[in-house]
Amino acid sequence: MHDKTLTELAAGLQAGKFSSRELCQAALDRIERLDGELNSFITVTAEQALANADAADSAREAGDAGPLAGLPLALKDIFCTQGVRTSCGSKMLDDFVSPYDASVVEKLRQAGAVNLGKTNMDEFAMGSSNESSFYGPVKNPWDLSAVPGGSSGGSAAAVAAGLVPAALGTDTGGSIRQPAAFCGITGLKPTYGRVSRYGMVAFASSLDQGGPLARSAADCALLLEAIAGHDVRDSTSVARVVPDYTAELDTSLAGLKIGLPKEYFGDGLDPEVETAVREAIKVYESLGAKVCEVSLPHTHLAIPAYYVIAPAEASSNLSRFDGVRFGHRCDDPTDLEDLYKRTRAEGFGEEVKRRILIGTHTLSEGFFDAYYLKAQQVRRLIRQDFLDAFDEVDVLMGPTAPTPAFDLGAQKDPVSMYLQDIYTIAVNLAGIPGISVPAGFAGSRPVGLQVLAPHFAEAQLLGVAHQFQQATDWHLKRPAFGKETA
Amino acid sequence: MMQWETVIGLEVHVQLATQSKIFSGASTAFGAEPNTQACAVDLGMPGVLPVLNENAVAMAVKFGLAIDAEIPETSLFERKNYFYPDLPKGYQTSQMAQPIVGMGNVEITLDDGTTRTIRVHHAHLEEDAGKSLHEDYHGMTGIDLNRAGTPLLEIVSEPDMRSAKEAVAYIRAIHAIVTYLGISDGNMAEGSMRCDVNVSVRPKGQAAFGTRAEIKNVNSFRFVEKAIAFEVERQIELIEDGGQVIQETRLFDPERDETRAMRTKEEANDYRYFPCPDLLPVTLDSAYIDHQRALMPELPSEKRQRFENQLGLSAYDAGVLASSRAMAEYFEAVKEACGDAKQAANWVQGELSANLNRENLEIGDSPVTAEQLGGLIQRVMDDTISGKAAKQVFQALWDGEADSADAIIDARGLKQVTDTGAIEGMVDQVIADSPIQVAQYREADEAKRGKMIGYFVGQVMKASRGTANPQQVNSLLKQKLDQA
The missing domain is CATH 1.10.10.410 (Arc Repressor Mutant, subunit A)
Structure with a gap:
């Protein structure tokens, strides 16, 4: 049961082959058995999950089942969940129990999904390896000495290891797509504004976007349908009709124009990753697509611009963690300044502090124009690059990450860690949707193919990914970790 | 002896009379138990987002139109970053580079009847902070976040005022405009209008401004006058003694009628303004602005002119009666009830105002309603009672003896014999x-x-x-x- 897709499990529940309680209990057992080693969950809400599973079973009996009724899921611990700890991977929020549900959490509950718990992540979503979590690193189920990627590393590892069929993550600079690639699963970052950010602890507000990590593009379509849409509580969410993504999966690829950004195949790209990606593109050609090279000339500016804008927003977003109203507070503060200084010194980890410092600096008087304003100008150029490219082609393809999953502890220098996001970060700056699809292996470690589409073209993106998965079986590969022995 | 000129600029914070807060659905009602009117958004909980209250925008636009200001097509919310316990998010959402209301003009009238125009540099929307409560917490500080997120319109004048009297006349004019528009209750005692006063002095005839001091949070007309008077004297004395005014923030102490320097540490802030990524730019097209214009009530200056030209009142009477919305509305209701503007004006400014002043009441609290007063005036005009008897009847109405002038006339047998x-x-x-x-x-x-x-x-x-x-x-x- 643990290696089935969400779509298959939904069919099984519908056919009465098993109950939601059986399904969720099996998943909880597997988490119990395997997650000690994997560390993909920060909090498991077994009791609540089983009660919700029972409720879903009753609803189904009453003929009142929602589209995700009884399906177990996990949520990155960045989504606020009422009555359940929402830590954001930080000591700062180790004891924070949210008084409200995030909008997407509400939507998933209305659709009948059963949340099994909260997954591990880089602290405040700042990282590409899940090593900055206060709750310790997560291991990659394909190779326990490798990282799962980040920042949604817990969600990706949990899905890859068959602990849950799907999970939600967030993507600010690649945090859904890169861990999906490292863990051999499918991960979708929707268009900025497609999914409500209300109740997602903010890292960089103009870049953050929630989305699904699952075993197939079809599963991502099912989940996106449930969580997308305008939310009156998020002014940046867009009032556009949510298409029936599942219904549009079977669109033919004949005549599809694929652009390969030449900047995504340059120096620093691992040869095995490149080989896998080029093989995948051949599959598309065999399905009737036309391939050409395009250019995104400002690609080299994406990382510098991102590391001005994201830390600037983060430095402001994280100001509320001051020990006054919630979260960590230092012992026996002597005065207000001492309260602030020690609370924040103790509560935040190194990477978070580094980014708060960078952001505070770039917004400071005398530096704002040179950094923040300049970065915003670059951002417009990067967005224009994509718009120009989409005048020529329907979708863009390339590797999700320059290398396969690296070893735990291998990236010591923050800048080399930042370079991990070289192919994903520009997508957030431009606000367009992107998906990472399993496309082979480099040694024992999975490789992801990234597909990008114009704003709000998720239906097309999911269809393009789904057609690939109809023709290949990379997404069906499962790691040896956790194989049932009995 | 050196002749000095005072230069004053004002930042007036007007609390807008919206039902809910500027970025959340929590109520803005005054006086609730601490922290009972602060929702997750006001508390700055992780993950919450602001949603702009459209009413606050409409109110700001109306103010802009009332002072003939430019209303830019696009305005922007920015974050002003600083740490303080009553500022839940660690930043205040405000406007800086692109405020909602541009340059405008406010006409002020001084006691001697002369008028002047004071330029408004801009007005911007922002959220209020909470309150720190320093009493009753055994040496600790309590935080009440009920006020956090209350919409404020900050109206920033040019340094156009030259005396405390002008400054007070300006604040009164702003008060009249916002209460006429119904965009604020204008209640200064409850903090609905607060002023930051920038004061400097310079030798008469000198073009360059002197160094200014900013007096924060002055919350009554009288305090503004006193704070300026003290500050002007302090600065002149300081300079004449060979000293220099330093640019600083000061607080007015109403107990001692003096201003005192705040600790300089509190103002050594770099607020790191940047556009708030959670809020879209506000774009207002001309149709929206025209719509708001159409919804605007008659303004003080328009009312004054109408009282003079259509009702035949003297310029002085028209000015007094139009000075506040409550006064003007009362007067017009009396006029409606009795049918004679001059009689209505005489009674409102005479007997009624005398009684209100004696008992220190606002016109809105008058125990005699406009309808009652109008009924009384009618009985004078149709010779039912004499002018002398009318004063008795007024007093009886004031004391609540009966509901109408007629009832009192009957009960007391005051009906004039005309047989x-x-x-x-x-x-x-x-x-x-x-x-x-x-x-x-x-x-x-x-x-x-x-x-x-x-x-x-x-x-x-x-x-x-x-x-x-x-x-x-x-x-x-x-x-x-x-x-x-």
Whole structure:
């Protein structure tokens, strides 16, 4: 049961082959058995999950089942969940129990999904390896000495290891797509504004976007349908009709124009990753697509611009963690300044502090124009690059990450860690949707193919990914970790 | 002796009268138990997002239109970053580079009737912070976040005022505009209007401004006047003693009528303004602005002109009656009820204002309603009661003796006798009873008679218990006494 897709499990529940309680209990057992080693969950809400599973079973009996009724899921611990700890991977929020549900959490509950718990992540979503979590690193189920990627590393590892069929993550600079690639699963970052950010602890507000990590593009379509849409509580969410993504999966690829950004195949790209990606593109050609090279000339500016804008927003977003109203507070503060200084010194980890410092600096008087304003100008150029490219082609393809999953502890220098996001970060700056699809292996470690589409073209993106998965079986590969022995 | 000129600029924070907060659905009502009107958004909980209250935008636009300001097509919310316990998010959402209201003008009227135009540099929307409560917490500080997120319109003037009187006239003008527009209750005691006052002095004739001090959070007309007076004197003395004014933030202490420097540490802030990524730019097209314009009520200056031109009131009366929305509305209701603008104006500015002043009441708290007063004036105009009796009736209405002037007139038997036969009878009786006075009257010349007739009038009025129509009494007496 643990290696089935969400779509298959939904069919099984519908056919009465098993109950939601059986399904969720099996998943909880597997988490119990395997997650000690994997560390993909920060909090498991077994009791609540089983009660919700029972409720879903009753609803189904009453003929009142929602589209995700009884399906177990996990949520990155960045989504606020009422009555359940929402830590954001930080000591700062180790004891924070949210008084409200995030909008997407509400939507998933209305659709009948059963949340099994909260997954591990880089602290405040700042990282590409899940090593900055206060709750310790997560291991990659394909190779326990490798990282799962980040920042949604817990969600990706949990899905890859068959602990849950799907999970939600967030993507600010690649945090859904890169861990999906490292863990051999499918991960979708929707268009900025497609999914409500209300109740997602903010890292960089103009870049953050929630989305699904699952075993197939079809599963991502099912989940996106449930969580997308305008939310009156998020002014940046867009009032556009949510298409029936599942219904549009079977669109033919004949005549599809694929652009390969030449900047995504340059120096620093691992040869095995490149080989896998080029093989995948051949599959598309065999399905009737036309391939050409395009250019995104400002690609080299994406990382510098991102590391001005994201830390600037983060430095402001994280100001509320001051020990006054919630979260960590230092012992026996002597005065207000001492309260602030020690609370924040103790509560935040190194990477978070580094980014708060960078952001505070770039917004400071005398530096704002040179950094923040300049970065915003670059951002417009990067967005224009994509718009120009989409005048020529329907979708863009390339590797999700320059290398396969690296070893735990291998990236010591923050800048080399930042370079991990070289192919994903520009997508957030431009606000367009992107998906990472399993496309082979480099040694024992999975490789992801990234597909990008114009704003709000998720239906097309999911269809393009789904057609690939109809023709290949990379997404069906499962790691040896956790194989049932009995 | 050096001649000094005072230069004043004001930042007036007006609390907008929206039902809910500027970025959340929590209520803005004043006086609730601490922290009962602060939702997750106001508390700055992780993950929450602001949603702009459209009413606050509409109110700001109306203010802009009222001062003939430019309303830019696009305005922007920015974050002003600083740490303080009553600032839940660690930043205040405000406007800096692109405020909602651009340059405008406010006309002020001074006590001597002269008018001046004060330029408004801009007005911007922002959220209020909470309150730190320093008492009753055993040396700790309590935080009440009920006020956090209350919408404020900050109106920033140019340094155009040259005296404390002008500054007060400016604040009164702003107060009149916002209360006329209904965009604020203007209640200064509850903090609905607060001022930061920038004061500097310079030698008369010098073009460059002197160094200014900013006096924070002054919350009454009187305090503004006193704070400026103190500050001007302090600065002049300082300079004349060879010192220099330093640019600093000061606080006004109403107990001692003085300003004191705040600790400099509190102002050494770099606020790191940047556009708030959670809020879209506000774009207002001309159709929206026209719509808001159409919804605007008559403004103080328009009202003053109408009172003068259409109702025939004097410039002074029109000015006083239009000075506040409450006063103008009361006056117009009285006028409506009695049908005579001049009578209504006289009563509102005379008897009513005297009573209100004596008991320190606002016109909105008047125990005599406009309808009651109008009813009373009607009885004077149709000669049912005399002017003297009317004052009695007014006092009785004020004291709540009855619901209407008519009820009091009936109960007290104040109805004026206008029946000529009845008055004639009383006149004849008085003449018959006063032979000596009649003889003296008839011997006197015309000039003296004028004074002497008062005695007879008084006697007739007394006989009628004040109900006889004095004009009728007068003319009948004159007629009969002059006959012989």
